[in-house]
Amino acid sequence: MTDRISAPDTDPDRLDGLKALVTGGASGIGLATARLLAARGADVAVLDLDPSGARAPLHGIKADVSDETSVREGVGAAVERLGGLDILVNNAGIGAAGTVEDNDDAQWHRVLDVNVLGMVRTTRAALPHLRRSAHAAVVNTCSIAATAGLPQRALYSASKGAVLSLTLAMAADHVREGVRVNCVNPGTADTPWVGRLLDAADDPEAERAALNARQPMGRLVSAEEVAAAIAYLASPAAASVTGTALAVDGGMQGLRLRPV
Numbered sequence: 001m002t003d004r005i006s007a008p009d010t011d012p013d014r015l016d017g018l019k020a021l022v023t024g025g026a027s028g029i030g031l032a033t034a035r036l037l038a039a040r041g042a043d044v045a046v047l048d049l050d051p052s053g054a055r056a057p058l059h060g061i062k063a064d065v066s067d068e069t070s071v072r073e074g075v076g077a078a079v080e081r082l083g084g085l086d087i088l089v090n091n092a093g094i095g096a097a098g099t100v101e102d103n104d105d106a107q108w109h110r111v112l113d114v115n116v117l118g119m120v121r122t123t124r125a126a127l128p129h130l131r132r133s134a135h136a137a138v139v140n141t142c143s144i145a146a147t148a149g150l151p152q153r154a155l156y157s158a159s160k161g162a163v164l165s166l167t168l169a170m171a172a173d174h175v176r177e178g179v180r181v182n183c184v185n186p187g188t189a190d191t192p193w194v195g196r197l198l199d200a201a202d203d204p205e206a207e208r209a210a211l212n213a214r215q216p217m218g219r220l221v222s223a224e225e226v227a228a229a230i231a232y233l234a235s236p237a238a239a240s241v242t243g244t245a246l247a248v249d250g251g252m253q254g255l256r257l258r259p260v
């Protein structure tokens, strides 16, 4: 193993010369991450169902993580455009509300297909390229739902529990190959996703105020704050960090609170 932070006067947060791929990178946490990675010097491609939100210098590529062929072609197109791959951010995900009685098998299959198998497919396609990198990192967007025991989120929580386990297993499988694997666990983050949920309420402003009031810090986490954690885990600064879950939740987990 080589020392991955090459010189003491090199800023290990910088990503100059590195090539990154962010799934679900055209909105919310993924878009904030893609922008931050690019600002730190990486060349960044975005895989998304609708890549129109990912503007230059980001390379937007249309792909569906729930479709094996689409992922293979999308990752191939990204690697070709970037000329290799050092960083994979598995971020695409969808939500689901309800108890086990509320979601039928088709809904379970759909959410697990996107949230869990989506990461499996992208990682499988990316690994041959990541193994050639001297700074290979995978960061998965998990959630505090993985361990919090959230009411009315059985399916979503199960999908993120699987993402947490998958992160640890992948970290173990690939540590000797020089591929680090970590995840971030956001609390409720202020993204278009949460905006859509609030807009569906009878009184969105009152709902937003109530949601803020339930947070330990009295406010939601920002997409940029989650992106900063992802960028750290993806960077040479985290060269000795693998198999961890970094909570970015305003203290929700550490303070043992539950976002009910």
Ligand code: NAD
Pocket: 023, 024, 025, 026, 027, 028, 029, 030, 047, 048, 049, 050, 063, 064, 065, 066, 091, 092, 093, 094, 114, 141, 142, 143, 144, 185, 186, 187, 188, 189, 190, 191, 192, 193, 194
């Ligand atoms: P968002 O809806 O703003 O963005 C998600 C992006 O993923 C969109 O651009 C969408 O087009 C893309 N996407 C969805 N399905 C896809 C598919 N099959 N293939 C390719 N792209 C697809 O959502 P967000 O809030 O930024 O969430 C991003 C991730 O963060 C998700 O994995 C989510 O579970 C996780 N997360 C979000 C929160 C939160 O409060 N917002 C909290 C914890 C975890």
